[in-house]
Amino acid sequence: MSIGNSPEDERPFEDPSEEANISIGRALQQARIAAGLTVDDVSTATRVRIAIVHAIESDDFAPCGGDVYARGHIRTLARAVHLDPAPLMEQYDAAHGGRPAPTPAAPLFEAERIRPERRGPNWTAAMVAAIVAVVGFVGFTAFKGDGGGSKEQVAEGSTPATSPTASPTPKTDKTVDEKPEPSDSAIAAAPQDKVTVQVSATDGRSWISAKDHNGRLLFDGLLKQGDSQTFQDSEKINLVLGDAGAIDLFVNGKKIEDDFQPGAVERLTYTKGDPQVG
Known part of the structure; x- marks a missing residue:
């Protein structure tokens, strides 16, 4: 059949015995002809190549490239010729082992959730360790001063103890600030005027x-x-x-x-x- 043929020129012979068990391709072809559309019209409207439209109307789904693409093409063609795609999808699933479960996306999102969480505990642990060290140092100095020294010795020991507390804090904050937030994509710095x-x-x-x-x-x-x-x-x-x-x-x-x-x-x-x- 050439592209330029009208739908009436390609109208198939009606066999009453086929009505009860009509194939997916035959159903799409009859609906297209009833809608007054050519294969070229359907291909232009759906962007499904002419060769694939012909193959699907002949119940040959191999050129689609797999079950996922075949199901997508059947749904798209059915809507283009004003046909309910649901019965056709059920018929295709029954003949080809059912619809595949959409599971591959889960590991990707799980990895994205885990990746940022691994950075936070490392810095938190470092800050906790620094605070524990400072508190321990102050406690040890105070205990030593109470045992054999004067109050002046305790005061002098507490002065260097407070210095390290202020020192690690800005370093920790600065390091955290310098860590870039995880980017959603390689184009995170996309220009705002486009x-x-x-x-x-x-x-x-x-x-x-x-x-x-x-x-x-x-x-x-x-x-x-x-x-x-x-x-x-x-x-x-x-x-x-x-x-x-x-x-x-x-x-x-x-x-x-x-x-x-x-x-x-x-x-x-x-x-x-x-x-x-x-």
């Missing part, structure tokens, strides 16, 4: 599209796990995430903590005043 967005594929791979405020395409491609891209514009950045559950977002130096689900397609807009969804 919007800066960093996209990192931390839990898998995902297709990414980014445009500036004029609609100019900044990036359109696949991010493999471990890859990242940074986009900057004077007003706003428009994003489309093919698998939002695999992505970590940093906007103007702050991490976006939205609970994106694996396989979910998200369309987001960020401006200079964010982080918040536009």
Whole structure:
């Protein structure tokens, strides 16, 4: 079938025996034709490649690149042709072993909580040790003076005891102040007169599209796990995430903590005043 064909030209032969057990691809194709849309129309609206749309309508999910991407494409195509995606997702899960559990993100957040907590106890322990040493020194000096010396000796012994107390305190405070706060991303010093967005594929791979405020395409491609891209514009950045559950977002130096689900397609807009969804 060529791209230019009208939906009526590709209308399949209706077999009444197939109505009771219609496949995912057949359901999407019939809904598209009923909506008066061509494969090219659906591809343009969803940004799913024409070859993948054809493959899914033929119930061939291998070109999707895995179950997560297949589920995302099925959901996106179903919404584009005004079809409820829930029955199709249940049918796909039944045929392919169920929906994968979104567990990989938990260790990442746990590591971020533990990392800052390890620094604090070290400095606290140092301060406690210094205070204990000073108190012990003062107590020892006072006890020694009471045993065989005069009151003047006790007073003289207490003077050097108070000096070390004042000395470590500013050093400790200065050291704590010099420790930088953990940065949410490598772009924490993003300029305030622009919007800066960093996209990192931390839990898998995902297709990414980014445009500036004029609609100019900044990036359109696949991010493999471990890859990242940074986009900057004077007003706003428009994003489309093919698998939002695999992505970590940093906007103007702050991490976006939205609970994106694996396989979910998200369309987001960020401006200079964010982080918040536009």
